[in-house]
Amino acid sequence: MTDTSTDDGTGGGKPNSQAPSRSFINQLEIDLRLLGMLGAFIVVCIVFNVLTDGRFLTPRNIFNLTIQTVSVAIMATGMVFVIVTRHIDLSVGALLATCSAVMAMLQTDWLVGFAGMGLNTPMLAWIAILGGIAVGAGIGAAQGWLVGYQGIPAFIVTLGGLLVWRNVGWYITNGQTIGPLNDTFQLFGGINGTLGVTWSWIVGAVCSVLAVLMLISGRRNKTRHDFPVKPLWAEVVVGAVCVAAIMGLIWVLNSYTIPSRVLERSFAARGETMPEGFSTGYGLPVSVLLLIGVAIVMTAVARKTRLGRYIFATGGNPDAAELSGINTRLLTVKVFAIMGALVALAAVVASARATYHSNDIGTLDELRVIAAAVIGGTALAGGLGTIYGAILGALIMQSLQSGMAMVGVDAPLQNIVVGGVLVLAVWIDIVYRRRLGGQ
Template sequence: MTSSVATSEHETGSLRDRVMDLVRATEIDGRLLGMIVTLIGIEIGFGLYTGGSILSPVNLLTFATQAVQIAIIATGMVLVIVSRNIDLSVGSVLGVVAMTYAVLMHEVFPTTIGVDTPYGWLIALGAGLLIGIILGAIQGFLIAYMKIPSFVVTLGGLLAFRGLVFDISGGSTQAPDDTQFVVLGGGPLGSLGGTISWAFGAVIIVAIALYLYYNRRQRRRFGFPVRPMWAEVGIGVVGLLIVVGGVAISNAYHWPAGLIEQYAAQHGISPEGLVIEAGVPWPAVILLAVTLVMTFLATKRKFGRYVYAIGGNPEAAELGGINTRWTIMKIYILMGILCAISAAISSAQINGATNDLGNGYELLVISAAVIGGTSFAGGVGTIPGAVLGAIVIYALRYNLQYIGLPSNNQDIVIAVVLIAAVAFDTYSRRNAT
């Protein structure tokens, strides 16, 4: 995976060793780097196949946005699997919450507070979040305090909550949502727009710089070894390039002709020569926020430390005086919250809720976590890895759809990637020490 990096020939030592040394000095997770290289490889491969057309901004934005629902839940699934549990109910919990949003906006609000009120969508979001928390807490309680295996509890959840979807919907598709809510789904109308996207990017760049500085200062404070300065600056520059690149790609996607005409007609101006930059889609902003918060919880809070300790050695965690049961229950409550966030995006993307919304998500979410390096043995897995895992799945799925491969054969390709990722993981771990 690293052999593609070129270094000059006359340097001594094997190329592989030198590259590994460089990577090690930056203290970057090799697994994550591998995923990014894989993703770039996929895009280059399809780019060559399609003569470059697949690398246009709209294609990159589309699959990234499609992956968001799965990626958001996968960040929590990492913690579930790390703690040696499983959650099969995610698709059904998502279904219940999405249907709650849609029923509120489609059936309840029209006869109460009215449709498209400025606050209606927030009430819906709050209600959905509450339901997600309740469903998560029920499952978490049964698993953590009643000691019923999570596989059984969440399998029950998978069935029962899907049944609940029909009770809430009365069996029919509920559409449409409030117009403000639909923005959460992304697309040209659900994006930040050109200027705000740049401002957003600038905020992130400042945050990266502050984070790097704080970390370095923290290590200096105790006199620990720090990264070489070139690595520190290098990481900062790479971060800068990624952010600038991401915003530039998002802004390079312009509103399609149909929308421009609608916009021009509404504002009484000529559509001729009118160009509007779409910018960063809202789902991407939400995913970024979720990833940061979840990574923070997993690595900087006691909660995350305990989750990993439980996964590494449940007995040791118990003997360490950790309240393991409450920790497990919290993981499932968190899953409920993540499902509710994901449900908002899912529902917004189809502007309503069908009874099958979220069907089969459990396997996609688990696949994303596993491709991202989460191990079923427990204790191992990273949140950014799972997010990348989801993006890899959807990059493949989308690109295969784009070139018109039949759906069954798309499944075959994705299955091969899933198994290859785990095989690579197993192989590299065996050779690690």
């Protein structure tokens, strides 16, 4: 077994006087880009917390920040695959509007009365969601077919899609705002659907255990295949940080208490009287739980499946991938279909959060999604990218926008800052990779 540890008390192997000393960060094997993003996020939070007199880092604002990030973060996980394969998708915001329009019409018009279903029939929401995902995946696959099999550049196909699908959504609804939406559907919007304090702690504990088990499994796999492993103390540190981050987030979300008047209405609806002095928190939003599920699935696809290996191999060297037997054209269709399905899921969150469909939903989301993926470390040259990086990138982007809104920065200037941050992120990525190549 190959081990990177020496006589440092970790029990990893014999002393090796010729082995170069490794820094604390190197022994933890943490990506410097990830550390840079975390540092940038912390700086953004501290600056806006000072500028807003402590209002930015309150439980209420952190709760709002999480639910505002979800829709862009879900799409950013799919954009990682698209950019890794050396393509781009400029149509995601417009496609979100079409998927949202379809799901809204399914709930309020097309399916109402069918098989005795009313607006708030729970099954109606699930049928609408499945319908939206089918539409999103189908449109994504069609765009992927044009790119992969017809040789049209993805930039042109999706630029056309940006114009087409925004207006298809407008025609589906005749330009009208559609709502209110199904009660079950609205559970995915954030404040309308939360797990409560107890279940949030349970989910946090389960996620913490899963994180630790993943670290243990990864270490065992490396050991089994004679790959170098981190010192045991480094694994413990990483695991402790992960658990602290998860449980810390749950604690903050549980600290955001439900207003008394809302609790009173809830008790009254059940024919009960609220106990004097009773209070409880919102807990983990269902939409954030959905994002966690998407992140786990997409990470598993990227790291554990043949499809994921093909995606990164194709992005690294398309010609070599095709010569090795990978059907890169079909792979392109699959990647864009996945992107379309994730856009539909994001449409569920975005429209449920608003409680209605509007024709401007998803406007400029293509900018935010691409920026989140690039800030998160996805290389525009292809072949490199991480799911967790894209989610962190989406969180940084939303923190910037929310902070500027709280400070009173005008919307046009907010978009100027977002565009500037995108260009800066690409420049930093280019410089970073040049330096790595020169080492």
